[in-house]
Amino acid sequence: TYHSVLGHLLLRLRRFDHAAAAYHVAAGMYQLVSDMGRAAGAEAAIARAHMLAGRLRMASETYAAAIGSGALARNVKVSVAANYATCLAWLGEWDRASDLLEEAERQASSMGLHGNESHILTTQSLIALRLSDIDKATALANHALEIARANSLVREELAALECLGEVEYERGNPAGALRYYEECIAKGEAVGMSDATTEGKRREAEAWNALGEHAKALAAAQRCIEVAETNE
Numbered sequence: 001t002y003h004s005v006l007g008h009l010l011l012r013l014r015r016f017d018h019a020a021a022a023y024h025v026a027a028g029m030y031q032l033v034s035d036m037g038r039a040a041g042a043e044a045a046i047a048r049a050h051m052l053a054g055r056l057r058m059a060s061e062t063y064a065a066a067i068g069s070g071a072l073a074r075n076v077k078v079s080v081a082a083n084y085a086t087c088l089a090w091l092g093e094w095d096r097a098s099d100l101l102e103e104a105e106r107q108a109s110s111m112g113l114h115g116n117e118s119h120i121l122t123t124q125s126l127i128a129l130r131l132s133d134i135d136k137a138t139a140l141a142n143h144a145l146e147i148a149r150a151n152s153l154v155r156e157e158l159a160a161l162e163c164l165g166e167v168e169y170e171r172g173n174p175a176g177a178l179r180y181y182e183e184c185i186a187k188g189e190a191v192g193m194s195d196a197t198t199e200g201k202r203r204e205a206e207a208w209n210a211l212g213e214h215a216k217a218l219a220a221a222q223r224c225i226e227v228a229e230t231n232e
């Protein structure tokens with residue numbers, strides 16, 4: 001338990017390699033006492049550390065192993081499946097991601113797991129956007145935002161706002177995208193979520209560049225780098 005808590009703390013501090021190492025020790029200890037459910041949960045936490053560090057293929061393989069163990073509790077499996085699908089989506093494996101998300105969304109909705117449901121809808125929105133279905137992407141992202149706000153889920157709200165900004169950018173409306181990115185960054189910084197700044201500023205730079213505001217684009221990109229360099 002100590003190593004799991006340590007891993008969670010290190011993850012919150014954006015020290016992904018150290019978090020993965022702590023979870024690895026926890027997984028080994030749970031296996032020694034035949035607590036396979038918690039061992040699989042620790043493996044899923046290792047996958048999340050890899051995912052946040054950008055090691056998507058490694059994260060995907062670790063998530064697959066955790067789910068394949070069959071030891072995860074039902075509610076934990078929903079969360080793990082959603083993260084696994086997110087990795088697959090970022091890797092461009094749309095069909096596999098969509099299949100996982102459809103089942104995970106049904107499970108999340110039936111169990112009242114609002115955070116998972118919002119996360120799943122946002123990921124489904126991003127997949128729809130990559131497949132050029134902007135209307136579907138808009139509807140899914142707005143639904144995700146509604147659920148997040150109704151349940152005071154800050155991280156999920158930020159993800160939905162970021163997604164809506166990307167939808168507007170792909171719609172050819174960079175000015176509209178900026179409004180979503182600015183709201184996402186402001187809310188993220190207010191609660192100390194630095195990843196909202198890095199992702200938001202990177203996308204802000206793209207939007208300012210599309211508007212021909214190159215000095216503002218450069219400033220946003222430089223801010224993105226400054227904050228990213230404080231994390232692993």
